[in-house]
Amino acid sequence: MSTTSHRVPTALPGFTVSTATAADWRQVTDWAHREGWNPGLRDAECFLATDPGGFFVGSLGDRPVAAVSLVNHNDRYAVWGHYLVDPEFRNHGYGRATCRVARKHAGDRILASDAMPDQVENYTRSGLVRAHDTVHYVGTPRRAGTGGTVPFEPGWLDRVVDYDRRSFPGGRPEFLRHWLTAPGHTTVLRIVDGALAGYGVLRPARGRHRIGPLIADSAADAEAVFAALVAPLDTGAEVSLFAPGGQGGFAAGLGLVEEFRVVRMYTADPGTAADRVYAIGSLELG
Known part of the structure; x- marks a missing residue:
């Protein structure tokens, strides 16, 4: 009740x-x-x-x-x-x-939402405009090297928030303050020449583990973060992530396959590009 x-x-x-x-x-x-x-x-x-x-x-x-x-x-x-x-x-x-x-x-505020493909017309009538597909990838990940990555420490919080703001409209400091350090969450940073070049979060779920956000300067940086996140998992453990459609090659190259897709829609252009986003945090909060 x-x-x-x-x-x-x-x-x-x-x-x-x-x-x-x-x-x-x-x-x-x-x-x-x-x-x-x-x-x-x-x-x-x-x-x-x-x-x-x-x-x-x-x-x-x-x-x-x-x-x-x-x-x-x-x-x-x-x-x-x-x-x-x-x-x-x-x-x-x-x-x-x-x-x-x-x-x-x-x-x-500008509103974002994710529609199933057959609901795009209904969302359009509510004032949202299609931006791009977001694809759900699942599978047993390919393992690779983890060089140039370190575990997240609280002293990096402000730098992660600033880095994330370049890809998330207006920033989400309150969300990240809880998300990066929640019990069971694993957060990894990619450091290149002393500067932050990517970060990602893996979290446990009732089914397969989930990855997101994963934001990086390049596909190579994203792959290093991904590798560090999955390295501690048991052999055969499955993971999932939601990637903007343009990052399909990244996810497929890591051994994941498409399960389904949704359509990201906005009421107005949020002014940020998705090219550095290799996995969103969640469909529920973006």
């Missing part, structure tokens, strides 16, 4: 929307697992800490039946995610009603 205190009524009888509690989001994470999304073991805690007001549940009476997140990373950029409806309650408008309430949270 949801324990949120303030519920926004909607036009649907008995259906209200409220900001999610941690308990609410544990249920949403279970829904995501049932959908095959393979959430990371610490995703919920890191996500909620990034923008506690950006997570919403829609309830029919006291029963949560729908969810969505709209996370404000900074004062100019927000990301839609976690659009879920309990299968028993689909096709009644509960998801759309939850989104309408959540939309106010982002104000006039």
Whole structure:
């Protein structure tokens, strides 16, 4: 049962929307697992800490039946995610009603979202424009050398935040502060001539391990980071990552294969290029 205190009524009888509690989001994470999304073991805690007001549940009476997140990373950029409806309650408008309430949270920020290919037309009607495909790659990784990489240390946080900002609109310091050091997360830096040339994060999940973000100056730098992330894994362990479509050669060269793809869409051009992004952090928070 949801324990949120303030519920926004909607036009649907008995259906209200409220900001999610941690308990609410544990249920949403279970829904995501049932959908095959393979959430990371610490995703919920890191996500909620990034923008506690950006997570919403829609309830029919006291029963949560729908969810969505709209996370404000900074004062100019927000990301839609976690659009879920309990299968028993689909096709009644509960998801759309939850989104309408959540939309106010982002104000006039640029919005990003990831659409399944068959939903692009619907997202277009909501004011989003197609930018590029994002491909989910999975498999047992090819092992390679890990030279020029070091484990992340807290003293590098500000430099990682500044480096990441070149590829993420407006930056995401709060997200990275939690994500880089969450229990079970492995963060690796690529250092070239004393300067940061890439970084990546590997995290455990209920299924295969997940990699993201992975951002680097070049494919060679990205490969070194990837190799360092997977080196400690057991032989035969599988990993997955979401890569912008232009990085398909990178992922395939590491022994991974495409499983499915989504379409990244924006309400306006965010002003950053995807050519340094070899894996996004997550579909849910970008």
